[in-house]
Amino acid sequence: MKHPLGGLDDAIAALRRAWPAEGSAAVSEIGRDALVAVNDALGEVGRRLDAVRAEVAAEIDHESRPELGADSLAKQQGFRNPAALISATTGVGTGDAKRLVSVGKAIAPRQNLIGEQLPARHPHVAEAMKSARLGLAAANIIIARLDRIAVRTTFDARDEAERILVEKAPGLSADQVRKLVTQAEAWLDQDGVEPKERDRRSEQYARMWVRDGFLCIDAKFEVTAGAPIKTAVEATVSASFRAAKDVFEGDEPDQRSLQQRQADALIQLAEHALGCEHNDLPLGGASVVVRMDLETLQEGVGLAEIDGIDQPVSPETARHYAAAAKIIPVVLDGKGEILHWGREKRYFTRAQKLALVERDGGCAMCNLPPGMTKAHHLNWWSRDHGETNLEEGVLFCEPCHHHIHDNGWEIRIEGKGTRAKVWFIPPATVDPARTPRLGGRARFDYALTA
Structure with missing residues (x-):
């Protein structure tokens, strides 16, 4: 069996190789290419270290189990419990220490009552952590959610879900992994979705009061009831950011924060609903x-x-x-409707945009919601004779649109209609091998596993 520190040693060696030869150079002096390589190497070092820390934490917990009494490792070291020991000696919070222990126990090999070796409780997570494909945060999210529904699901269903989640999680942020796991939990425990919705609806509230010249609002909505609010506010805020780019010489730039824009969006929506003069609300067709x-x-x-x-x-x-x-x-119907307008129309129709939402789920690259995206031609309509149909369209938020076109990325659409997949091919400056990266709904949606 390979020593647990072997992979960490290899990752640290890769980090040293990624740093420019003049190792004494400051970070600000190493250049962009080296900076990206060092950041990637640091990511692997962090994931390798997460696996080792989790294993060590689980063993500290085992050596501090209550039945050991005064022989408990934590108590011998002067701590009340293993989480307190880990927290004090590593500098993490108690909650983080408990998560380390929980993940470590879930990925550690087990023994049955007669001493036979058994696989880890979460073998797919264990393998992914030990191969540095999964870090602590993602592993903890997957393990906690699957354990929460263990009594209401079968072992085979959870094992398959764990495999899918581990396969999709690398490269996603913690928030995106949480979204993926939320979908998996709902699919695994479908009978529990509707009762939870009823319970959440009974907890909805909205409170308003005036204090120090401000109207204060505190509210909580069940997610389906709040969807129109979220969509309308996001669309209005997105429109305000687009308008902020059109600043004429001498005009004061719009420096409102996101939170300020969201507050102003609520005001606009209320004014519009009351039928005042602001009847041209720039929702951009959001639905x-x-x-x-x-x-x-x-x-x-x-x-x-x-x-x-x-x-x-x-x-x-x-x-x-x-x-x-x-x-x-x-x-x-499982096949997906294919909408094809050829070159009869330059701009994508509302129906085509909805079909692109079906395929891409929002921004095909970063997964921002549909209301914050526009439909763009893969080939310019005027210059390259691009056609206005699904195979020539893709949804992007403004930053990703500029990022793709300004930095030499290529886009390929695999398949037809709303079940097609979007692939991004990075330029050689980002990935010398130019390995295609899956995007769109297929990248971020748990249900799309094929």
């Missing part, structure tokens, strides 16, 4: 879209999704929202 399979609509089997909301919803809730005013229901 709340409820997405479900035909079987979900007819038979009540499965789950549905609402654009911009991570939590899948029950069929009953989906049917209710699909019938509501200004809510667009999208019913899929």
Whole structure:
């Protein structure tokens, strides 16, 4: 068996190689290419270290178990429990120390009552951590959620979900992993979704009061009920950022923060609803879209999704929202409708944009919600004779649009219609091998595993 520190030694050696030869150079002097290489190497060192720290924490917990009494390792070292020992000696918080222990116990090999070796409780996470594909934060999110639904699901279902989650998690941020795991939890425990929705609806509230010249608002909405609010505010804020770019000489630049823009968006929405002079609200055609399979609509089997909301919803809730005013229901038959307008229209139609949302799920590169994206041609309509259809379109937020076009990335669409996949090919300056990277809904959606 390879020594636990062997992989860490290799990662540190790779970090040393990534640093320029003149090792004494300051970080600000090493150049962009080296900076990216060093950052990647640091990521691997961190993930390798996470695996070792988790194993050590689990063993400290084992050597400090209550039945040892005065022989407990933690107590011998002068600490009340193993979490306190780990926290004090590593400088992390008590909560982080407990998470280290929890992950370490989940990935450690086990023995049965007769001493036979058994695999780890979460073998896929264990393998991914030991191979430095998964860090502590992502591992903890996956383990905690799967353990939470253990009594309501089968072992085989959880094992398959763990495999899928571990396969998709590398390269995602902790928030994106959390979104992925939230979807997995809903699919594994579909019977529990609707009762949870009922419970959450009973906890909704909105409080308003005036203090020191301010109207103060404190509110909490069940995610499906709050979807129209979230969509409208995000669309208005996105429009304000676009407008802020068009600053004429002598004009004062718009320096409002995101939070200030969100507050102003709520004011605009209220003014618009009251029918005042601000009746040209720049929502940019944003809509709340409820997405479900035909079987979900007819038979009540499965789950549905609402654009911009991570939590899948029950069929009953989906049917209710699909019938509501200004809510667009999208019913899929598994094949996906292909919309093709050729060169009859330069701009993507509303129906085509909704189809692109089905395929890309939002920004195809960074996964921002659909309301913060625009449909862009892969080949310029005017210059390269690009066609206005799904195979020539992709959803991007403004930053990702400029990033792709300004830095030499290529985009390929694999397949047809709303079930096609978007692939990004980085320039050689980013990846000399130019390895394609999956984007769109297939990258970020748990249900799309093929």
